Amino acid sequence: MTDKAVSTIAELARDFGVTARTIRFYEAEGMISPERQGSQRLYHPRDRVRLKLILRGKRLGFSLAEIREIIDLYDSAPGERGQLDFFLDMIEKRRVDLEQKRRDIDLTLSELAEVERNCRNRLSELAKGREQA
Template sequence: MSAQTWSIAELAAEYDVTLRTIRFYEDRGLLTPERRGTVRVYHPRDRVRLALILRGKRLGFSLDEIAKIVDMYDAEPGEEGQLEYLLDQIAHRRAELEQRRRDIEETLQDLAEVEARCQADLTALRSRQRASS
């Protein structure tokens, strides 16, 4: 019994990406479909790798980082090393995002302060204009 396979169009539809996106990942060496003439045949390994690539992109990892993570599964140090590396990358990514959140909160606070001062200045200006009219 042979394993299930998918065409490029089937994978694109399933993961809501373009054919060009899948071909790009193939060009980068992230996917390695079987070739039957001019037809690409994707196996379960390709399907899993595509899911991992897309998840990595959603989490903000670069394609180089994603490639390193998914390639580690098949090479030394294997799954354990892959998981350790991924945990390290998650910690770094989380720290970056937490810093961005702090920066955004600080910026929002600064904007609120400037807005309040502008509103107060505008109110005072309009009061003076009414008083002088």
């Protein structure tokens, strides 16, 4: 990624592997706010950090509202400490949710395996019945 003071939308999109449309969406949502020079958007390091946090939050499965809340906490009291405490709470909730989903998936896979075994056994019984007939 480029380490410069100001980036264009094309540079930011390239650096983060997203489309300009994605960046404009986060701008429309008020999550990043580039400087405007005529029709050109200029993104400062703060916008770059915010976009990085947004994309990381999405990868971790947080909703846009949750990501917004995490990011906005940085600019309000108690600042970064409050943001990090809140983020740790969100991480714990996400982890619990994912672990439950993993248990649910494991149970479903187990049930599928049992149903598959029963189907194969029944097919085998039916095939033997045809051989004897």
